[in-house]
Amino acid sequence: MTLRNPKLWLAVPAIALIFVFMILPITNMIEMSFRTPGTTEPFGEEFTTMHYDRILGDGYYWGVLFRSLFTAGVVTLLCLVVSYPIAWHMSKAKGLKAVFLYACIASPLMTGVLVRNFGWMIVAALNGPLNDVLLGLGIIERPLRLLFTQGLVILALVHVFVPFMVLPINNALRNINPSLIEASASMGANRREVFRDIILPLSFPGIYPGMILVYVLAVAAYVTPALLGGQMVSYMPTLIIGELTGTFQWPFGSALAIVLSVSTILVVALFTALTAKLMERSKA
Amino acid sequence: MATVEVRDLRKRYQDFLALDGVSLRAETGQLVTLLGPSGCGKSTTLRCLAGFLEPNGGDILVEGESILSTPANRRGFGVVFQNYALFPHMTVAENIGYGLKLQKLPKGEIETRVYDVMKLVRLDGLGDRLPREISGGQQQRVALARALVLKPRLLLLDEPLANLDARLRDEVRWLIRDLQQQSGITAFYVTHDQSEAMAMSDMVAVMKAGRVAQFATPREIYQKPVERYVADFTGEANFLSCDEVAVTGEGRYSIAVAGTTLDLGGVAGITSDTPVELLLRPEALRLTSVDEATFRGTVTKSAFLGAALHCEITLPGGGVLKLSAEPNANVRTGDEVGIAIDHSHAWLMPEVAP
Known part of the structure; x- marks a missing residue:
């Protein structure tokens, strides 16, 4: 038998991998989220919607879900604001300077997640270096309680997700033909107008994937909120892990995970729909 | 404006x-x-x-x-x-x-x-x-x-x-x-x-x-x-090196080139010491019978281009002239031909402007 398109064979390993490690577990999880709780087994025999009824009927879970989605949004926007100028400088750099900048950008990813977060715990401690600096500069009079706050969680997430925003934007900026900037200047645009009308819309093909990546990663972040957020504020991932490994409520944990996934997909879909026209026009 | x-x-x-x-x-x-x-x-x-x-x-x-x-x-x-x-x-x-x-x-x-x-x-x-x-x-x-x-x-x-x-x-x-x-x-x-x-x-x-x-x-x-x-960059051009240059007036010269003497115009300020070249655009040249000719030479290349016959003619001194002849001209490689020049289209200029 001859295959009409032999290149299809090349996709087989990838399809197998995705099937075994993604499709199967997700299907399994969806199924589990509709099972009754079990006492001697992970889940019971019967099918039920009780877990979804419980989540959607309880304002507490709505609150945690909203906090997760909202915090991820704040992280994404801050990431964008911090990353854009960095990406701009990188897109102008050549040779050794570019290599050096790439290394700097990737540096947050070179540290393991636990080490990085313990690092933040030391930095943000009451007598840690961050407080020392703020005291030394006279910005504050007494040490601030920084650890176990939502602000620190956001800061730490922005720090680690910057590379995911910088790299696609840098790529998009490099693809902008410099003569477009000259053309708009010759038509009377000042620097602000050049940025607003030309550079910003044309870098959207980099902004979009950067925002999606960071948002999805931020929604799903577990270790950072768990270590730096303390017990006071809950996020969906900490809640889900608690159900799965703390109380062994696998069906309920699965339902929480499915709710989080679906909500995230809805947010991404809404963002995509709102920006579809801009994306369609600005892609090369 | x-x-x-x-x-x-x-x-x-x-x-x-x-x-x-x-x-x-x-x-x-x-x-x-x-x-x-x-x-x-x-x-x-x-x-x-x-x-x-x-x-x-x-x-x-x-x-x-x-x-x-x-x-x-x-x-x-x-x-x-x-x-x-x-x-x-x-x-x-x-x-x-x-x-x-x-x-x-x-x-x-x-x-x-x-x-x-x-x-x-x-x-x-x-x-x-x-x-x-x-x-x-x-x-x-x-x-x-x-x-x-x-x-x-x-x-x-x-x-x-x-x-x-x-x-x-x-x-x-x-x-x-x-x-x-x-x-x-x-x-x-x-x-x-x-x-x-x-x-x-x-x-x-x-x-x-x-x-x-x-x-x-x-x-x-x-x-x-x-x-x-400049001549090279602005169109088809023939260059011949000249043996002797005599100034005969303001921007007028008399030169010895390929066995003949020519009176022609040129860039002002050329002296007998200036390294010069004679510019002959293809349209300044015309095939003619050997006895009326300014130059005589041998056809080394001819190509029919439709509207014209492109010829390259090698002079006895080694110079090469390219010209466009009438398409039906009876010219073959190896023929001995004469070339008449239109003096108003000949131009003397330095190799490099001072």
Whole structure:
């Protein structure tokens, strides 16, 4: 038998991998989220919607879900604001300077997640270096309680997700033909107008994937909120892990995970729909 | 509408001297072409005019006033780029209207002016398309319309035809020239194509290694080049080295070349010591019978080109002359032929201008 398109064979390993490690577990999880709780087994025999009824009927879970989605949004926007100028400088750099900048950008990813977060715990401690600096500069009079706050969680997430925003934007900026900037200047645009009308819309093909990546990663972040957020504020991932490994409520944990996934997909879909026209026009 | 004067413009990149004292002048409504090979500084000059580059020395005066301290976005010049530089995320109409929108004109006026200029460059009905949805020739006309709609004081064109195929190039070339003349806009035009330069320009500046080798009318550039480089770059040319040069008057010389003596005009200031060359354009040469001839030689190549017969004739002294003969001329490789020259088209010039 001859295959009409032999290149299809090349996709087989990838399809197998995705099937075994993604499709199967997700299907399994969806199924589990509709099972009754079990006492001697992970889940019971019967099918039920009780877990979804419980989540959607309880304002507490709505609150945690909203906090997760909202915090991820704040992280994404801050990431964008911090990353854009960095990406701009990188897109102008050549040779050794570019290599050096790439290394700097990737540096947050070179540290393991636990080490990085313990690092933040030391930095943000009451007598840690961050407080020392703020005291030394006279910005504050007494040490601030920084650890176990939502602000620190956001800061730490922005720090680690910057590379995911910088790299696609840098790529998009490099693809902008410099003569477009000259053309708009010759038509009377000042620097602000050049940025607003030309550079910003044309870098959207980099902004979009950067925002999606960071948002999805931020929604799903577990270790950072768990270590730096303390017990006071809950996020969906900490809640889900608690159900799965703390109380062994696998069906309920699965339902929480499915709710989080679906909500995230809805947010991404809404963002995509709102920006579809801009994306369609600005892609090369 | 403006006179433009470029004075002793200099631009240096690290070790490379891109402009080494360029001086030019464009009167109101003139189209001045900067002609030269790549790297000669023609685009650099244009970019200094546009304000995209800051020269290291010299001055640019528009209507007698220096514009060097004016940033590109306040110069009020229209620029047409080689790659058109259309904004890919804006429609044709948005591209053309962008400059008007920046001036915060009323929406209705923008629409009218965009509509009018689109009609002028024959883009009617394409206003809602994106640049990538129209052809190269149409993109070129959008670029032109976008510059013209702002009624610029000066129009700068950087090899605007380089990316078009031969047929379109001809069409757009005349469109550019017509629009430029109708509107009376002073224009600078950069090209490496001598036929474009000849056909369109009021004045041509032939550039060589960051300098202006010659700045004159197309006719003068072609017929009275100041040195071999200029003659070479402006069309088909034959060069013969001369044995003896005698000055017979103001710009008149008598030379001994390939066994004959010729009286002819040339660049003023040549002395008997100057290394010179005789320029004979192909149209100055004509095949003739051996006894009436100025030169005699052997046909070493002949090719039928349809409208003409292209011949290469080697002279006894070793010089080679290329000429176009009448297509039905009975000439074969190896034939002994005579060549008559039209003295008014012969020109004596130094190998390199002093």
